[in-house]
Structures are given as C-alpha cells and as structure tokens.
Amino acid sequence: MILAAAIAFFLQAPPDTLAPAAVYAVKELPVVRATETVQVDTLVQTPRAVADLLRVFTGVQVKDYGGAGGLKTVNVRSLGSEHVGIFLDGIQVDNAQNMQVDLGRFSTDGLGSVSLYNGQKTSRLQTAKEYASGAAVHLESAVPVTSGGRVRLRGGTLGSVNPSVLWDQRLSGRLMLRTSADFLYSAGRYKYPCFDTTLVRENGDIRSLRLEAQLFGRVQGGAWQVRVYGYGSERGFPGPVIRRLSFPFSAERQADQDLFVQGGWTQEWTGRYSTAIRFKYANNYTHYNTHPEKNPMALPYNLHYRQQSGYFSLAQSFVLAGPCSLDLSTDVQRSALDSDVGQFVTPRRTTFTGALATRVVWSRFRAAAHLVYEGAWDHFASPQAGGWSRTNTYRDSWMPSLSLFWAPLPWLEADAFVKRSYRLPSFNDLYYSLMGNANLVPEAALQVGADVRLAFHPGVWELDLRVSPYYNRVSNKIVAIPTLSQFRWTMLNVGLVDITGADVKASAAWHSGPWRASGTLRYSFQQALDHSTPGSQTWGNQIPYIPCHSGSVSLGLGWKDLAFTWDSSFTGGRWSRTANTPDYYLVPWSLSSATAQYILRFPGRAAAGRSLLLGVTIDNVFNTPYQIVQGYPMPGLNAQLSATFRW
Numbered sequence: 001m002i003l004a005a006a007i008a009f010f011l012q013a014p015p016d017t018l019a020p021a022a023v024y025a026v027k028e029l030p031v032v033r034a035t036e037t038v039q040v041d042t043l044v045q046t047p048r049a050v051a052d053l054l055r056v057f058t059g060v061q062v063k064d065y066g067g068a069g070g071l072k073t074v075n076v077r078s079l080g081s082e083h084v085g086i087f088l089d090g091i092q093v094d095n096a097q098n099m100q101v102d103l104g105r106f107s108t109d110g111l112g113s114v115s116l117y118n119g120q121k122t123s124r125l126q127t128a129k130e131y132a133s134g135a136a137v138h139l140e141s142a143v144p145v146t147s148g149g150r151v152r153l154r155g156g157t158l159g160s161v162n163p164s165v166l167w168d169q170r171l172s173g174r175l176m177l178r179t180s181a182d183f184l185y186s187a188g189r190y191k192y193p194c195f196d197t198t199l200v201r202e203n204g205d206i207r208s209l210r211l212e213a214q215l216f217g218r219v220q221g222g223a224w225q226v227r228v229y230g231y232g233s234e235r236g237f238p239g240p241v242i243r244r245l246s247f248p249f250s251a252e253r254q255a256d257q258d259l260f261v262q263g264g265w266t267q268e269w270t271g272r273y274s275t276a277i278r279f280k281y282a283n284n285y286t287h288y289n290t291h292p293e294k295n296p297m298a299l300p301y302n303l304h305y306r307q308q309s310g311y312f313s314l315a316q317s318f319v320l321a322g323p324c325s326l327d328l329s330t331d332v333q334r335s336a337l338d339s340d341v342g343q344f345v346t347p348r349r350t351t352f353t354g355a356l357a358t359r360v361v362w363s364r365f366r367a368a369a370h371l372v373y374e375g376a377w378d379h380f381a382s383p384q385a386g387g388w389s390r391t392n393t394y395r396d397s398w399m400p401s402l403s404l405f406w407a408p409l410p411w412l413e414a415d416a417f418v419k420r421s422y423r424l425p426s427f428n429d430l431y432y433s434l435m436g437n438a439n440l441v442p443e444a445a446l447q448v449g450a451d452v453r454l455a456f457h458p459g460v461w462e463l464d465l466r467v468s469p470y471y472n473r474v475s476n477k478i479v480a481i482p483t484l485s486q487f488r489w490t491m492l493n494v495g496l497v498d499i500t501g502a503d504v505k506a507s508a509a510w511h512s513g514p515w516r517a518s519g520t521l522r523y524s525f526q527q528a529l530d531h532s533t534p535g536s537q538t539w540g541n542q543i544p545y546i547p548c549h550s551g552s553v554s555l556g557l558g559w560k561d562l563a564f565t566w567d568s569s570f571t572g573g574r575w576s577r578t579a580n581t582p583d584y585y586l587v588p589w590s591l592s593s594a595t596a597q598y599i600l601r602f603p604g605r606a607a608a609g610r611s612l613l614l615g616v617t618i619d620n621v622f623n624t625p626y627q628i629v630q631g632y633p634m635p636g637l638n639a640q641l642s643a644t645f646r647w
Contacts, residue, residue, distance in 0.1 A: 029361050031368040031403045032119040032415050033451070035059070035468070035503075040111045040142065044563075044597070050139065051103035053114050056552045056567060058468075058503040058522045060116065061545070062103075064628045072104040076135040077118060077472060078499045078528040078546045079445055082423050085133030089141055089225065091262050091280050091311070092129045099426040105231055105258070107210060109150075109166050109180050112142030118470070119417035119449055120401050122368040125266060125276035127313040128329040128353035131372045132399055134421035134445050141225070143216050144168035144176045148609065148647055156640040159187030174218040182210040192633035193625050194241055201238050201633065203250050208233035222267035231258040240631030251294035257285040272319040280311040309335040327357040327370075337427045347380040347427045366405040373398055376424055395442055397422035416450040425478060446473045462509040472499035477543075495532030497543055501525050516558045523551040530578055541580040545629070547572040547588075561599035568592040576630035589626035593619045613644040 036057045040046055047053050051072035055062050061075045073081040082099040085092055093101050108114075115138045121130060130136060147170045154162040164182040171177055188204025211230045217223065232255075239250030262280035269275065286305040290298040315329040331353040338346050357370035375396035401419035408414075422444045449470035456463040474497040507520040528546040530538050542548065549572035556565045570590045577584040597615035616639065623637040 028124070029363070029366060031122040031359065031361070031366045031405045032117070032417055033413075033453075034115040034121075034138075035118045035451075036505075037113055037115040039113050040108050046108050049104045050106045050108060050111075050114060050137075053108065054103070054116070054137065056522065056554060056569060057116050058505050059118065059501070059524045059526070061547075061550075061571075062628075063545070064634065072102055073100050074103060074137065075545075076116070077470060077501060078497075078526050078543065079134045079447075079472060079474065080443075080477065082426070082443075082478070083134035083421060083445055085129065085136040086139070087127075087130060087133075087136060088139045088262070089227070090127055090130065090138075090264060090276075091278050091313075092127070092133075094309075095284070095307070095426075099423070099429075105208075105210070105233075106139065107164070107180075107182050109164060109182060110141055110178060110212070110214070111139055113140045114138070115140070118468070119415070119447075120368070120370070120403050120419055122357075122359060122403060124317040124325060124327060124359075125274060125315045126327070126329060126355075126357075127278060127315060128331040128355040128372060129313075131329065131355040131357065131370050131401070132353055132374055132421065134419075134423075134447060141214065141227075143225075144170075144178055146170065150644060150646045152642060152644040154640060154642040156186075157638045158190055158635060160640075161185050176216040178212075178214040178216070180210075180212045184208045188236065188238070190635040190638070192241075192636065194633075199241075201635075203236035203252070204238040206233060206235040208235075219267070221269070222265065224263065224265035226263035227261070229258070229260050229262075232256065238632075241633060251291040251298065253289050253291060255287040259283045274317050276313075276315040276317075278311075278313040278315075280309075282309045282311075283307075303339065303341050305337065305339045307335065307337045309333060323361045325359050325361075327355070327359075329353075329355040329357070335427075345380040347378060347430070349376055349378050349427070351376045364407045368401075368403045370401050371398065372400075374422060378430075395424055397442070397444065411455055413453045413455075414451065418446075418448045421445045421447065423478075429478060441476045443478045444475045446475075448472075460510055460512045462507075464505075464507045466503075466505045468503040468505075470499075470501055470503075473497070474499065496530075497528055498531050499526065499528040501527060514560045516556075518554075518556040520554040521551070522553075523549075525549060538578045538580075541578055542575055543578060544576055545574055545586075547574045561601065563597050565595045566592065567594075571626075584630070586627060586630055589624055591619075591624055591626065592621040593617060594621055610647045611645075613642075613646070615642045615644075616640070617642075 038053055049072070051062050051064070051074065054060050054074055059077045063073045063075065063081070074084055075081050076084050081101070086101045086103070087093070088106075093106075095101055117136045117138065121136060121138070147168055149167040150165070152164045154160075162182070162184045164180065166178070166180040169177045184206065186206050188201065188206060190201050191198050192201060209232050212227065214225060214227045216225045234253065234255045237250055237252040237254065239252065260280060260282035262278070264276060264278040266276045267274060284307045288301060288303045290301045292298050292300040311331065311333045313329065313331040315327065318326045320326055331351075333351045335349045335351070336347070351374065353372065353374045355370055355372045357368065359368040360366065373396065375394065378393045378395070399420045399422055401417065403415065403417040405413070405415040422442060424442050447470070449468060451466060451468045454465045476495060477497045502525050504523045505520065507518070509518040510516065525548065526546055527548060528543045530541050530543055533539060550570060552567065552569040554565065554567045556563065558564070568590065570588070572588045574586045575584045576586060595615065595617045597613060600612040600614065602610040602612075618637070618639045620635065620637050625636065626634055628634060
C-alpha cells in the first residue's frame, strides 16, 4: 500500500502550490540539544574535511596519523570511535570490517551543519541505528534553493593542492540537482625532530578524488533525496618513528575505492501519521601492499578486501494526543567481507535493529524514552573447517534510554539523560588473522549525563555558558593498539572502564554595525580508569590516549567583509598503553592556528550574488612538535592559501 502511494505521488503532475497541512510545531522541540553545532557557511573560510571541524568540539579527541593522508577518527568522552555513530542525512556511515570511519574522506562541501550529540537525539522519524549509538555526529546536507555554483582552489606548504567544484541546478519547480568534485594531492613531506636530529617524513603522500551527485525533490506533503558517492585514493603509510634509526623506511601503500548510493523519502500522510524510508548500498574495496622489494625487512603482504552492505530502514511516527508522540523504527542490514588473505574466513552478518520511542513535549518540560533491540547473525566460511560454520553466531542486546528537559526560566535550561549502548566486535576484531582476537566479547556502555545552560542576550551581546558533567561505564571495552603499521593493530578487551568527566563551554559574541567579535572557551576533564582486575599493575590507570585535561580558545574579529580568527587548543599528558609508565607517556602539547579572509563582492545587477573569497590559514603557528598517536609525528608550521569564486 505504501509503495503504491509512493509511485502515485512521484508520477502525478505537481500542482502549482502545496496543499495545506497540519503543523504540530511543539512536538519538534528537542529534549536533549546538540552538544555542539557548526553551521557550514559558504561565505566563510571552512576546513576541507569534517575531521578538522570536530577538533575544537568539547570532549572530542580526533586521532590523526599525520599529514593530509593520515587516518582520522573521532573519540567522544572516552567511549572509543566505534561507539560514535557518523550519520550522513540520517543514514549511518559504517564499516563492518573495522568500524573505523575515516572522517578525512568527507568534505564539508554541500553540508549545512555538523552536530555532535553526547546524549540521545530525539527527533521524529529517526532510524533505529540513530537510537543505538553511544554518541553521534550528524552531517546534514544544505538543500539548495537556487541555481548557482562554487569553484575553490586550495594549496599548502606541505606540497598539497586541492581544487574542488560544486554546482547546483534547478531542474524544475520541485527538483534540484547538486554535483560536486574534490581532488587532493599532497606530497606528505614535512620535517620533524627525532631525538638529536631532524628528519623528513617519507611515504606520506596521497592522491584522492571524490565525486558526488545529489537529487532533491518535493512531493505533496513530503520530500525525498538520492545521493551517489564515489571516492578513490592511493596513499602511503609512513610508519612509526622508533629509536632504532637503522630500521628501514616504510614502503606500505593502500588504495581504496568506495562507492555508495543512499536515499530517503519522508512523507506526512496525515496530521498525525508520517513515515520515513531510507536505503543504502555500499561497495568498498581496499588493496594493501607492503612492497617487500623496496623494504626487504617488511612482511610480504599483498592483500585485497571487498566489503559490500545493503541497508533498509522504515520509521513511523504517530501523534497520539496533544504533546505526545510514538515512533517505531526498524532497520535491516546485510554485510559481507571477502579477501584473498591466506586462512581468511569470509564473514557474513545480518543485523536487525528495532526502536520504540515515545516523547512528551511542552515548551518548558519535555521527556523522551526509547527501547532498542539489536540482534546480529554471523556466519562464515572457514578454510580450516572446509565449509560454513554457524557456531556462536547470534549476539543481541537491549538498549533503553531516558531523557529529560526543563526550562524553569527564560535564560536557564537543563537536560539529563541515561542510556545504554552496545557495539559488536567488527569483522577484523574477530576474524582477521593478522590482528583478530576470537576471544573478544561485545562491548557495552552505560552513559549518564546532564547539561546546564545559561544564555543572556543584553543589547548587542550574546553570552552563553554550558556545564556538562557525565559518567560512563564501559564493560569489556575493546581497545585497538597500533603496531608497526597503521594497517595492523592489536585488539584487547579491557574488562571494565569507569569514565568520569565534565565539559565546560563559555562563549560571547558582540555585533555592532559593521563590526563583530566573538570568543569561545572550552575545557574538558576526563578521568578514564581501568577497573578490570583489582590489585593488578594496571588497576586505576588511565586508559590509552585519553588526556585528563584538554581545552581550546577561539577568537574572532570582523569588519564588513574582512575577518580574522585565532584558535588555540591544549591537550594534556597521556599514555599510549594501559601501563602508565614513563616509557609510554606522551607529553602535553598546545597548538595555535590563525586565519584571515576577505570577501570581494562584484557590483552591478548582472553580477549580483557573485563573490570571491580569499583566505590564508597558518597552522601550528609556533612550530610545536607533537604526536597525537605515539610514533607518528605531526607537521610543524605550515600555511594554506585558498581562493573561492561563487556565483
């Protein structure tokens, strides 16, 4: 019945105006607000990759393995990157092979906003997977309204060139087409201190091409969109820097070819009932080669992987009475991984996720609760067993959540949440012979958090303060420790981790005539302690790569079309292993970057809407040597120039 109605809507001739529909605005108010949100403005100098936007978010660590081609993953409140869902227009960007989503592959082009949720996002018509994530980063497309385009050229001192183009075209009154392309080349060479000498980082180059096309449409009472995404890259892994300088250089290379097609259709059938259908097909290819002919001491690996997945989601929302609503979401996903690795099994996984959610929303008090069930069936062909094995193939979990919101005063808001999240070991965690651990058990997290926000807007000022204490308990935490290569890891279960922390964010903005100024201060405290085995040497130790103290300061000053920004971030001391000994200690570091931009607008009616944005960014202004991951030195002082023409 729903399919027949969909076909009828798409085939009918669109009327000149939309039919009137009942609007229940109050039910769309959020119960838990986004922890951080960045509106991506095409008239402002923005970072190329999503990972660069997230670096200054409170309570977020972005792991970076150096240079433009280094792997970039995000960790929120010490939960681990696998507990952080990345959602593109409501559909999860996932990877069943290793659950590591490289945010360096996703450009900010075409995005309208990037939001981080530490608690539970409570919008209607969410997918079941959105309810199941411990934390979530939401990438929302900016829906074009008029035809136009943008051409941008970036270049940097690290031997990087990055041209990109984006074009929006109105096809009819209800159809918009967006196409974009982004090419990146970086030599990946930069100097870094190594004990008593200075070396040059080698084999860190990358060549990548991203092509995207999106089609946006409207039908009576609803909207739909389809996205086609293609990404290809070839890069080197520079390898870790170790004490034995005679250790040969890394010649490891990796090539990736990623393709996915996804879409969604949201329909308001009546004033009280609406649905959302979403789908996705992804095909990911990886080729990893150690090139032993260049590095005789390297293990000879020439590996090929092909991962495919299909996904379908149906979300239904019912407005019961007044402020009450009920949502039912069901997701089904099928993932398969094939490889030519010797002794490699060929795993298949079918995952079902169902979520039942209810919301009660008034203007000053709101509450939401949901219950999620996730079950996964694994089976695989084993070369040793000579056939398909179905032993211990089913894993499941129940994940409840409760969120509350209260606004006792116009300038004071508070919300709180408690939720349980759960994540399965990935294919690599379980089955990959180079690093897999068949004894890994699923990882579960209990999250408790609260936010208190104060907002004052006296005259031309905007003042905001947010304090967010939290507590997380992660059972059977899966920790990935890098070895001599970014491609091979060691997987461990840390039995129990208690995480206590607090995030603080204070911001001020001033605007008067052509002048504007802003400042934001962020601070995060995280104590993530291993409480697995009482009396052991690691009992009470901080888990790897989590700083107790971190923060950032952002300052901005603008006059008409001229703007300056300054960002400084601080990361406290950390350890690269659960054993908190001096050999594994990473010293604190602080980074600063400065950006200047000028918008040149073309006069005249014929040139209306045309502009040229010129910008310069200097990263690591004070040339600070630092490592986010032990053994992987990051670039020093470097600059980037950009020119963007819009029409």
